[in-house]
Amino acid sequence: MEVFRVNKIYNKMRISAILVLTLVLFAGLVTTASAVQPTSDLTPTNINPPSSILVDMPNTIDATVNNTGTKDAAAFNVTLAVNGTIVDTQSVSDLAADGNTTVSFTWTPAVAGDHLLTVTADPEYVIDESDETNNNISMEVTAYTSGYMGSSLTTYMHDVVRGDLFYTTGNSIYRGGLLSGETYTVEFNILDIPEGATVKTARLYSYWSYSYEEPGASMDVTFDGTLQTQDASYIDRKGYGSYDRPYGTYAYDVTIPGNGVYSATINNTGTDKFSIYAMGLLIIYEDNGNEVEYWIDEGADIISAKYVATPEQATTDAPFDGTVTLADVESARLITVVPSGDKGLNTLLFNSYTESGIWNTSNIAVEERDVTTHITSTGNLAQLRDNEDFLMPSGAFLVLQRYSTPPTVSSGVSLGANIIPAVSIEVTPDALNFGTLAPGQTSNEQTLGITNTGASNVAITAGVTDTAGNLYTSGLLLDSGIWSSYSATVDKAGSVNAGAALAVPGGYTGLGTKEGTLILWAEKV
Template sequence: MKKWKSSVIVGIIALLALIALVGSAAALQPDLVVNGIMPNCGYLFGNESNGICAEIKNIGDTTANASHVNFVLSDGYTEKVAVQSLAAGNSTTVEITDPTIRNAGAAVNINVTADCNGEIAESNEGNNTLDSDTTVVNNGYKGKTYTGGSNITTWKTFELQGDLLYSVGDSYYLSSYSYPDWTQYMANWTAGDLQIPDTATVKEARLYVPYTYDKASVMPDNISLTFNDNAQTLTAHYSDRKGYDGYDYPYGMLTYNVTTDFNMGGNTAVLTNTYAGGGKVSVRGMLLVVIYADSSLPERKILVNEEFDLLYGGSSKCTTPDEATAYAPFDGSINLTKYSRGKLITVAPGADPNEGELIFNGQTWTDVWSDNGVTQIGIDERDVSSCLQSTENVAGFQSSSDYMEASNAFLVLTVPTPPDLIVDSITPNCGYIFGNESNEFCAKIKNNGTGATGAFNVSFAAGTFSEQVRVPDGLAAGANTTICVTDPTLRNAGESVTINVTADCNGEVIDSNETNNATVQAETVVNNGYKGKMYTGGENITTRQFYNQAHINLVYSTGDSKYQSGYSTPWITYTANWTASALPIPCGATVKKAVLYIYYTFDRTPAGNVTDYFTLRFNGNVVPIDQHYTDRKGYGSWNYPYGMVRYNVAADFNDGGSNHVVLENTEPTSPHHVSLSGMMLMVVYEYADEPVRMIWLNEGFDIISAKTSYCVTSEEATAYVPFTGGTIEPDTVDRATLVTVMQDAFDGTDKNRLYFNSGEWHGIWDTDAKQGDTSLAINETDVLAYLAATDNEARLQSHIPEGGTKGDGMGAANAILMVEYAPTTPTVHHRGGGGTPRDSDGDGYSDIQELIAGTDQNDPNDYPGKPVATPTPTLALTPTAKPTATPVPTPVATPAATPTTATPTPEEPGFEAIFAIAGLLAVAYLVLKNKGK
């Protein structure tokens, strides 16, 4: 009974659940709504078709099957769109293109109905429709073709013998953001800005004033303009604007006819802003265009087109580049037989830098407009002769995501006349002919006529040198080309050279003027002092003194000398001091040489020899000049001598104490005196305890500066230092040091280089090499690895790094090569493994030799035989016997009952260790096995 009751209860519950489920399913229904309506970019645009989107959403509880959506616009256009099935909570966007062309300002209602055919049973049939009211606007970022405005049309056509000139003068961009209260704007044009012949007659002078962001309708009613102090009447006002949304401010251009008041000697325009408080509008700049007649010029037809069109071609503004195109159609027809040459000048305010595409009769040029960096008026001028058509000539200004405006187009058509070849200029390398080297000559050849030429030759002649160069493609009217040749003739500074260049030297071109094809230019040969003296016929930094193998040494110091500027500083006294510690010379040494070097720059004295005015006192005694080395740029500006002066001060040198220098300068130049880089005192002494050395003293002075604008390469900016005299025994040399002294060489990195034979070092003269407060750099370089027995040579170079244009500008002065021989070392017998004995202090005696002799093995000045004892060439060492020290051929370990206190030498484990480890493993195994039992 209980079982039966339970079954009944369960059945009832199941039945109730089924009823509830069926009821719930019957209640689930979709519900379609129109969630939003969006015209393109949020607006209906005038004068074009419009895309309209609507979002359809299913806000019901179950999937809505496929249905339709209906778009109805109040001015007549309707369209249905199919919608695929939509799951509950999902949405989709449908779009139509309405082809209706409307005018800006028209009011339009957009009605969108979801499930317009009643195909879906919805939970709510009353929410399928959404309305949107909108007003049609123009999209000002499109060309006026798309906004019902005017193209940039032809205002006037001129036919005359003459030309068109234009200039922005000194006008500039004036921002009302930066200058919110401005009330006056002035611009000027010089006679050079618009070079009109004196015989010409001005036919038209037009002043254009483009502006932007007119926030208060300042233009044109709150503006007045004077031209050369005469009030002007506004001729035309062109404008455009975005047309919708924020920042919808007018842009435009004011046009004034200033022909009556134009002055060929110069002009001034003043724009006055009378808006209360000023400002509120920004000025792009001003453009003055002049059309003039001159009977000496070819016949021309000039078409002037004007308007103003704001442009931006990009999806963010619902525009394409094609739509963001302003068109400038030129009126009338062209007789191409008569007018075969055409020049197109286009003006695009706001287009910079390198913005916009120019289209002319199907030909397109990209990124054409740029301003002068001061105004915001982009101007492009180009030859369009090959694109001319007899009719329907049209220029297009196109934006591809460039904010810009289009305002003016000038088409200048010319009746061709014969060409006229001239030599416009002759330029030797860097403007000079340099001595002791080949020279490049360049000539600019220009076609000054109005007709193109065929191929022709250009001839160069200079002394015995002559060469012809072919111009295979000829030159178009107004075009030019630069031709260069290299003259290999080596000349001396001071020689006179006449360069003769002739265009069309073989008479292949029929010129309008055959008498102006040649140009002659006289030049005087100069030395390029920035090159090494190898290239200027001067002297290398050569060996002035050589010390063969002797117990000698050399020390040097700049003491407390410093850089002394002479610029606007007419100094008359210079002092320098050296302490005894600055030049350490052993007691008892013999001074072989003591010289003082003085380094100077910018000698402005009349004869170019400042030493005529120097008096030097060394330790109170007047010392005469021993040697004077000098170099100079050799041409152009700043051509002043630099140099080094040497004084022999051995007679007055104090080798045990301090030394003092006073230099008096009585040069008459004003307001500048010579500048001193500093001084260096150098001493060579002989001393028996010194190692045997060879010393080369090389001196000279060579300005070197590699720089593209100086026409000097790194290879040319090299001072050569050959070391002559003596023969080196390289195998017995212990040290070889090269000391170099350079003036003003601190750039480091790879702007200077040192070469010694095959060795190469980069940037060794840097700020670390700078000597105190002088402007001298001294470097000591180990050159042992590159030493040769004879003919050693150093090269000091100003170097242009890769990708650079200049190297270090410096003066090469001294180079000292010191070669030190290894001391003679007694033979030592060693026990055991051989090899070189240890010499801790580097004095040439091994530690064991010094141990036996009782000298300090860590003091290089304390060694066997000092001062009178002579070390025995061969020492027989008898070691003290020790019981356990005697080695036997095969050591065998002998266990002892009592271990000795000596720590045994660790040995590598042998078979004993292996057996011990194996035994331990076996024991461990047995223990574990028994434990398991």
């Protein structure tokens, strides 16, 4: 009995040992297989935005993606999200183990301010990775509104006067770096106020740039020795990055009794320097002349197409709101004032009118254009556009002169009748080109159709006017004969054909394109 029990225990021990050994071997095999299996690990490690991110412009955002795993990664996507919303997706065809790649995104912000950028590699989880928790990276950035984008001038005044207006910059010249305590003086020699006229408005402008003081240039302005009170201030600036200095226009209402020489002086009352483009003087006078309707738009809007996406973005609007009775307008002119308009790389648009290269002087460009044929009844708009120059549109004055005698207003009944002439013909075609010929040559004959569109039978004769040295008076043939001998009769509602050719005289010495006119006369018979 005891032997049996011993054998039984031994058998159990042997079976258990075999079983344990089998399990250990299996576990070892599994562990060895897992250790040698390669995997990828995609990790964005860097976001590189431009130094200044600008609103309403495409900005390039670069990101670096690394594969820190031991296996090459097949194709996968990388996304750029802004404040949690994906704005761009780029594809990477493959990425080797322990390699990296740079992915470029485009983002056009709509709103200025702080934004959170997030770059995510393999957002769809198409790559089997050893770590799926390190696939994104975030960075906070600030988007700025570029001061180089155009805005709108302000309508300071819209009125009607019996008189006129004019604008001058006197003897202004550009002055760079006016230091604290220094002065700048301009003389205005006013000669254009008519005798007996009264000055209704006189407005003095100071156009300055690149002030080292904030928020703008500090100055006292005197006019004819009297210290002036600033009436309006317009300031613009780049708004981001380096060289971000204010530019501006200051406006003052001054008193002018009539023609004469007037002086205006700027005194830098600040602690640092600024530059001056020029000073300008706008005068509106009354003299019981024709009625003039006018708009005075003023401001300071720096624009540069070099630093925005399109020239359309570097455009300053000058609106002239209100309704215009076109029948009352005898003439219209547009005056524009553009400091720094010195390169001609610009365009003026006024309703349907467009002209390029209009502002091209050294310090301040003042241009006047007749826009009579381009005035509309509503929504008149001037646009001052930069084309990779640098401009500060600061003034736009629209002046409409009305007729001295207002149009008569009447009412009546419309009458109508279709009366055909007793004698009338139509000739087709209305132009003949005889081609290229040499002296002594005759062109191919071309057909003229003559149709009687009048109420009577007519006799047809011919005439020629010639500005080509008698080429046509000597050589034009009708029905193979010289034109002066041509005649034909055409019945009412009837038609005839005439063959026209040009025989160039042998001694003809003219060269180039030559023109003349054939006149067909119809006489009642």
